[in-house]
Amino acid sequence: MSNIEKSYIDIYRDCSSAIKKDCPDVLNACRDEAMCVFERMGLPSCGLENYRHTDLSKRFETDFGLDINRLGVKANPYTSFRCDVPGINSHLFFVVNDIFCEETDEAKAEIEALRESGVIVGSLLKCAAEYPEIVGKYYGKAADVESDSTVAFNTAFAKDGLFLYVPENVAVEKPIQLVNVMSASLDLMANSRNLIILEKGASAKLLVCGHTNSKVKFLANRVTEVFVDEGAVYEHYKLENTNDSMTNIGSLFIEQQAASNVLVNDITLHNGLTRNNVRINLNGEHAETVLCGMAIGDKKEHIDNFTYINHAKSNCNSRELYKYVLNDEATGVFAGRILVDKDSQKTVALQNNKNICGSATAKMYTKPQLEIYADDVKCSHGATVGQIDETALFYLRARGISEKEAKMLLMLAFTDDVIENIRLEALKTKIRHLVESRFRGESSKCNGCDICK
Amino acid sequence: MLEIKNLHANINGKEILKGINLTVRPGEVHAIMGPNGSGKSTLSSVLAGHPSFTVTEGEVNFYGKNLLELSPEDRSREGVFLSFQYPVEIPGVSMVNFMRTAVNEHRKYKGLEPMSASDFLKLMREKKEVVELDNKLANRSVNEGFSGGEKKRNEIFQMAMLEPRLSILDETDSGLDIDALRIVANGVNRLKNADNASIVITHYQRLLDYIVPDFVHVLYKGRIVKSAGKELALELEEKGYDWIKKELGE
Numbered sequence: 001m002s003n004i005e006k007s008y009i010d011i012y013r014d015c016s017s018a019i020k021k022d023c024p025d026v027l028n029a030c031r032d033e034a035m036c037v038f039e040r041m042g043l044p045s046c047g048l049e050n051y052r053h054t055d056l057s058k059r060f061e062t063d064f065g066l067d068i069n070r071l072g073v074k075a076n077p078y079t080s081f082r083c084d085v086p087g088i089n090s091h092l093f094f095v096v097n098d099i100f101c102e103e104t105d106e107a108k109a110e111i112e113a114l115r116e117s118g119v120i121v122g123s124l125l126k127c128a129a130e131y132p133e134i135v136g137k138y139y140g141k142a143a144d145v146e147s148d149s150t151v152a153f154n155t156a157f158a159k160d161g162l163f164l165y166v167p168e169n170v171a172v173e174k175p176i177q178l179v180n181v182m183s184a185s186l187d188l189m190a191n192s193r194n195l196i197i198l199e200k201g202a203s204a205k206l207l208v209c210g211h212t213n214s215k216v217k218f219l220a221n222r223v224t225e226v227f228v229d230e231g232a233v234y235e236h237y238k239l240e241n242t243n244d245s246m247t248n249i250g251s252l253f254i255e256q257q258a259a260s261n262v263l264v265n266d267i268t269l270h271n272g273l274t275r276n277n278v279r280i281n282l283n284g285e286h287a288e289t290v291l292c293g294m295a296i297g298d299k300k301e302h303i304d305n306f307t308y309i310n311h312a313k314s315n316c317n318s319r320e321l322y323k324y325v326l327n328d329e330a331t332g333v334f335a336g337r338i339l340v341d342k343d344s345q346k347t348v349a350l351q352n353n354k355n356i357c358g359s360a361t362a363k364m365y366t367k368p369q370l371e372i373y374a375d376d377v378k379c380s381h382g383a384t385v386g387q388i389d390e391t392a393l394f395y396l397r398a399r400g401i402s403e404k405e406a407k408m409l410l411m412l413a414f415t416d417d418v419i420e421n422i423r424l425e426a427l428k429t430k431i432r433h434l435v436e437s438r439f440r441g442e443s444s445k446c447n448g449c450d451i452c453k
Numbered sequence: 454m455l456e457i458k459n460l461h462a463n464i465n466g467k468e469i470l471k472g473i474n475l476t477v478r479p480g481e482v483h484a485i486m487g488p489n490g491s492g493k494s495t496l497s498s499v500l501a502g503h504p505s506f507t508v509t510e511g512e513v514n515f516y517g518k519n520l521l522e523l524s525p526e527d528r529s530r531e532g533v534f535l536s537f538q539y540p541v542e543i544p545g546v547s548m549v550n551f552m553r554t555a556v557n558e559h560r561k562y563k564g565l566e567p568m569s570a571s572d573f574l575k576l577m578r579e580k581k582e583v584v585e586l587d588n589k590l591a592n593r594s595v596n597e598g599f600s601g602g603e604k605k606r607n608e609i610f611q612m613a614m615l616e617p618r619l620s621i622l623d624e625t626d627s628g629l630d631i632d633a634l635r636i637v638a639n640g641v642n643r644l645k646n647a648d649n650a651s652i653v654i655t656h657y658q659r660l661l662d663y664i665v666p667d668f669v670h671v672l673y674k675g676r677i678v679k680s681a682g683k684e685l686a687l688e689l690e691e692k693g694y695d696w697i698k699k700e701l702g703e
Binding site: 389390391392394395396397398399400401402403405406409410412413414416417 | 501502503504524525526528529530535537540541543544545546550551554555558559562594595611615
């Protein structure tokens with residue numbers, strides 16, 4: 001056990017009562033056990049197969065502060081933070097560091113508006129107190145602490161985040177937008193937790209944006225659990241647009257029941273070190289999943305997407321597509337594990353990971369990993385690492401388009417099929433625009449965002 | 454406008470062009486014919502600035518500028534246009550975006566403001582008619598899923614959009630049926646005027662029935678071995694290239 005790990009374990013022991021104070025039992029129930037798991041596993045380092053190319057333990061060496069007493073940030077994000085990223089009509093919520101902002105008029109109005117159709121949305125901490133039977137039924141049931149020690153760490157420390165409950169057959173028309181902002185003057189770590197429940201036949205769309213407003217070192221370790229019941233439709237969009245000094249660990253667990261439909265689109269535009277864990281269990285027949293993502297990396301950015309789709313029942317359909325464009329000394333890592341159980345006949349599982357290394361020093365590690373125990377299935381996987389197509393580049397230049405502009409057009413074209421998977425037209429247009437600015441090097445600020453300016 | 458002197462070029466160390474001399478003046482149409490592997494496509498690639506080829510000797514002068522020193526994009530902006538033998542499919546880049554970027558880069562080079570969206574679309578509509586290019590094609594990705602004939606028409610459409618001073622048509626007739634050939638050739642003829650010129654590279658005389666050349670050159674083993682008027686093409690059609698080879702004493 002390293003000193004770093006020991007110091008976090010000590011912090012937990014010393015502050016355990018402060019963490020549990022004013023926090024409902026349903027959230028406290030699994031803390032101690034999660035800490036034990038963390039103690040046993042330690043921080044993930046390159047020695048682990050699933051972390052071979054990403055040494056997360058190094059990132060914990062910074063002496064991060066933890067806001068255990070929930071002092072928070074005074075500013076109202078609705079007025080101080082103008083994020084134009086979506087520019088789409090959404091129900092907007094903020095989590096600043098690890099506190100859900102509920103006390104503003106804007107948030108209250110959104111919560112009220114949704115309440116009319118029976119939708120419960122708000123702070124996980126508050127909702128756990130108000131609806132212990134709902135939260136208790138789901139909390140911690142998808143996020144397996146044994147799957148990753150960062151998840152155990154989060155389960156021990158996390159208190160707040162977004163809670164969303166959509167009752168049977170209710171469709172939330174407008175997307176719900178969650179902006180995670182890191183804001184502090186000293187190095188800070190945040191552990192937030194989101195819980196999303198869609199009952200039978202419900203539908204909802206969530207857009208999660210990650211931002212930061214200062215140049216100190218941040219580490220965000222966020223866990224999201226999603227339960228999608230029979231016939232429900234859920235869309236999860238995540239857009240990360242922060243800066244080089246940020247470490248983002250995002251773990252997304254999705255439990256899908258029969259005939260449910262889930263789309264995950266995870267876009268990393270800009271971040272220091274990113275590790276995304278996506279674990280999807282298909283627990284009922286005829287469930288469908290589209291899992292896609294892209295990463296654009298330059299300088300020394302490091303993006304690691306670990307994905308796992310478990311076909312536990314027959315007749316399910318999953319399609320996975322990840323694309324990376326890496327320049328300078330950026331590193332990309334992709335692992336795509338697909339497990340098809342021996343009884344999961346008629347499974348369709350298609351996986352694709354395509355990557356462009358635009359410089360000789362950019363690195364890409366990709367690992368498709370299909371484990372198929374059933375015999376009547378259609379599964380495929382493909383992984384490529386290449387450079388920009390020289391013949392296409394020459395064709396564009398021969399028409400008078402400069403080399404730089406031509407490369408940009410080709411990189412945009414390369415990532416376009418990931419964007420095409422966005423089902424919200426307005427968001428598609430915005431993302432396309434953002435990706436273009438990213439390739440043009442105007443990335444670090446999103447237009448109209450006060451804080452990034 | 455164009456003066457090629459003693460041009461030598463290599464690919465992967467293998468010499469393909471072994472001393473080409475050619476002068477093109479405004480208003481002229483030059484046909485370059487020759488057997489397979491004689492260096493016809495290499496000549497067009499070298500003139501357009503393809504990075505795979507290395508020029509080892511000679512010079513190319515275009516309106517007083519040393520063409521060989523310019524990047525491919527600057528050659529295009531100076532008014533050199535290559536119609537590709539095999540136009541490249543570029544999924545994800547729309548024709549509209551592609552052409553708008555190209556037209557505006559040309560304008561920027563000339564010190565002009567970018568074209569407004571409505572003017573640009575008007576220009577597209579106008580130029581599409583030159584080669585009867587289907588509206589649907591213009592809304593698709595560059596050449597993606599286009600038939601052989603559609604790709605060639607698309608090349609001439611791009612030529613119409615960019616209004617080059619010198620166009621090099623590299624085997625524009627290959628893969629075309631009679632109707633498409635007529636449409637493409639008509640397009641080229643409509644774009645012809647007293648100030649621009651074309652180099653037409655072809656295997657067959659057939660295209661030259663439609664695009665009538667002022668000069669016909671025979672390229673063989675990296676050199677122009679014979680030049681004459683349009684009647685040379687007919688003679689070649691009749692006798693084949695063996696006759697030239699014999700003349701050269703082979």
